[in-house]
Amino acid sequence: MNSAAVEIQGLTKDYASGFWRKRMRRSLDHLTLQVEEGEVFGFLGPNGAGKTTTIKLLTGLIFPTAGTARIRGRSIDDVRMHREIGFLPEQPYFYDYLTGRELLDYYARFFGYSASERRERVTRFLQLVGLASAADTQLRKFSKGMLQRAGIAQAILHDPRVIFLDEPMSGLDPVGRREVRDIIHELKNLGRTVFFSTHILSDAEMLCDRVAVLVDGKLRGVGAPGEVVSMEIQGMEILFETIHPEALPLSFAGRTTHIGSRFRVEVPEPQLYDSLEQLRRCEARILSVTPIRPKLEDYFFGLVDRGNPVGHPEEVSAR
Amino acid sequence: MSTTVASMERSFPRAVSGVVAVNTFREAVRDRILYNLIFFALVMIGAAILVGQISIGIERLVIVNLGLSAISIFGLIMAIFIGVSLVSKEIEKRTLYSLLAKPIRRWEFLVGRYGGLLLTLLVNTSLMTLGLAGALFYVSRHFERGDASILFAVYFILLQLALVTALALFFSCFSTPVLSTLYTVGIYVVGIFATDIRDFGQVTKNPAMQVMTRVIYYLLPNFHNFNIISAASHGEAIPFSLIWQNTLYAALYVVVILIAASAVFSGRDLK
Numbered sequence: 001m002n003s004a005a006v007e008i009q010g011l012t013k014d015y016a017s018g019f020w021r022k023r024m025r026r027s028l029d030h031l032t033l034q035v036e037e038g039e040v041f042g043f044l045g046p047n048g049a050g051k052t053t054t055i056k057l058l059t060g061l062i063f064p065t066a067g068t069a070r071i072r073g074r075s076i077d078d079v080r081m082h083r084e085i086g087f088l089p090e091q092p093y094f095y096d097y098l099t100g101r102e103l104l105d106y107y108a109r110f111f112g113y114s115a116s117e118r119r120e121r122v123t124r125f126l127q128l129v130g131l132a133s134a135a136d137t138q139l140r141k142f143s144k145g146m147l148q149r150a151g152i153a154q155a156i157l158h159d160p161r162v163i164f165l166d167e168p169m170s171g172l173d174p175v176g177r178r179e180v181r182d183i184i185h186e187l188k189n190l191g192r193t194v195f196f197s198t199h200i201l202s203d204a205e206m207l208c209d210r211v212a213v214l215v216d217g218k219l220r221g222v223g224a225p226g227e228v229v230s231m232e233i234q235g236m237e238i239l240f241e242t243i244h245p246e247a248l249p250l251s252f253a254g255r256t257t258h259i260g261s262r263f264r265v266e267v268p269e270p271q272l273y274d275s276l277e278q279l280r281r282c283e284a285r286i287l288s289v290t291p292i293r294p295k296l297e298d299y300f301f302g303l304v305d306r307g308n309p310v311g312h313p314e315e316v317s318a319r
Numbered sequence: 320m321s322t323t324v325a326s327m328e329r330s331f332p333r334a335v336s337g338v339v340a341v342n343t344f345r346e347a348v349r350d351r352i353l354y355n356l357i358f359f360a361l362v363m364i365g366a367a368i369l370v371g372q373i374s375i376g377i378e379r380l381v382i383v384n385l386g387l388s389a390i391s392i393f394g395l396i397m398a399i400f401i402g403v404s405l406v407s408k409e410i411e412k413r414t415l416y417s418l419l420a421k422p423i424r425r426w427e428f429l430v431g432r433y434g435g436l437l438l439t440l441l442v443n444t445s446l447m448t449l450g451l452a453g454a455l456f457y458v459s460r461h462f463e464r465g466d467a468s469i470l471f472a473v474y475f476i477l478l479q480l481a482l483v484t485a486l487a488l489f490f491s492c493f494s495t496p497v498l499s500t501l502y503t504v505g506i507y508v509v510g511i512f513a514t515d516i517r518d519f520g521q522v523t524k525n526p527a528m529q530v531m532t533r534v535i536y537y538l539l540p541n542f543h544n545f546n547i548i549s550a551a552s553h554g555e556a557i558p559f560s561l562i563w564q565n566t567l568y569a570a571l572y573v574v575v576i577l578i579a580a581s582a583v584f585s586g587r588d589l590k
Binding site: 015056059060061062063079080082083085086087088089091092093094095097098106107109110111151154155164 | 335338342345346349350412413414416417418419420421422423424586588589590
């Protein structure tokens with residue numbers, strides 16, 4: 001199949017509001033975008049930017065005011081398109097009276113698998129997302145992280161070619177986030193297309209071939225993460241412990257914060273090795289060294305303030 | 320990850336509504352909806368013992384009347400209160416998001432939810448009918464030919480429940496559970512008095528009123544003809560024409576309401 005995984009052409013969504021539903025609020029404004037087969041594509045933007053609206057339009061949960069979209073060549077209003085996609089909603093919630101195994105078996109039935117095939121698949125995907133031990137526990141007893149894992153399992157259970165994940169890392173602890181990243185990597189290795197929305201720049205940087213930035217329903221840029229979003233390091237944070245705080249170098253004065261028994265200091269990146277050497281000399285124990293990056297929120301605020309696109313969506317959408 | 324879409328398309332039967340229906344039934348069972356049977360059993364046991372003691376030759380009448388009325392009321396409560404949340408609950412809890420991303424059309428989902436509740440009502444009503452038969456046997460020690468009319472009365476109650484469930488589902492597609500309950504109960508009550516409303520219109524001299532009552536009579540479901548509890552408790556034979564007329568009427572009405580519900584729901588944004 002030559003067609004792109006996702007082709008979006010002028011997709012627009014207006015919501016009626018007010019008592020008489022006469023006022024219209026534009027949630028997505030003429031989005032044109034193309035995602036290639038096998039790409040991991042990140043959808044970035046602040047809250048209310050239109051990320052979820054886009055994903056809901058592509059999965060057929062809401063209907064466009066204008067524009068069209070095709071997934072692997074099929075229009076989004078064609079029910080056969082749904083065989084090709086998997087979808088993890090934001091903060092997913094499922095039938096809490098079912099067990100993890102029953103939930104996946106229920107969803108698998110929509111794809112016409114035989115009973116033995118369903119059993120095999122359900123067991124395999126429960127294992128993949130780390131829910132094998134909770135397979136026979138009712139979902140009402142699941143934690144938020146477990147629900148997220150169940151949500152990922154149901155999204156990929158039928159081997160979809162294109163997988164939409166709406167904020168897949170939200171509500172997960174660091175271990176859970178790493179596991180989700182591993183799953184996305186695995187899907188990419190299998191040649192699947194993954195389209196996911198996120199607030200977290202480092203996730204996008206680690207996972208995505210390309211990202212799109214959406215602000216106020218408008219596409220502000222598409223490209224490789226480094227091209228679109230400035231990821232430059234603003235400094236280094238060193239966390240350390242010392243029993244001789246009085247021996248700390250003078251250059252640390254005014255930059256050091258005391259947190260319990262630990263100290264935190266921010267230094268410019270070029271001074272990192274000198275600072276570490278000075279800390280070694282006063283017998284400090286280094287706990288961590290972390291690069292300081294701009295927060296996504298700061299980046300988006302900057303975008304909104306500048307009012308300029310960060311790239312040229314028209315050029316990129318021609319891919 | 321090897322099954323291709325093409326092979327799935329060949330082997331996949333369009334039975335997705337059935338999958339939803341079975342899950343809806345399972346939901347009702349796990350939510351302990353069928354516990355209402357315990358209450359029904361207590362009512363029937365209490366009535367049987369009481370009637371057995373006062374025995375003045377009307378045991379059968381009392382038990383059948385009470386049993387059928389209880390079957391009808393319990394069924395109506397279930398049909399309305401579960402029916403109005405059939406769709407809205409799935410939207411509110413966002414369980415519908417994952418489901419509608421699967422290859423299922425919205426009307427198939429609606430038919431499945433409807434079928435699932437109907438199955439629940441069928442099982443519930445059948446078990447209550449067995450309870451009624453037990454109580455009847457306890458007080459009269461035998462079954463007679465006229466008892467067959469009880470089964471027709473139960474059948475008519477089921478037809479009524481099918482209609483009420485369809486109405487509740489229709490409102491559930493675009494309204495809140497509270498408002499949907501009000502609309503459904505309102506239409507049910509007006510439907511019971513449909514014939515009276517039409518006759519009332521005829522005796523007035525106001526042509527506008529006559530037209531309005533006639534429109535109500537023809538537009539809203541007429542539940543009056545489904546109530547044969549009194550005839551059944553007296554063991555009267557039920558004319559065959561009434562059976563097929565009621566069956567056809569209910570079936571047509573349900574189909575029309577489900578089509579309307581599908582039309583409304585198919586265009587609805589799930590925000």
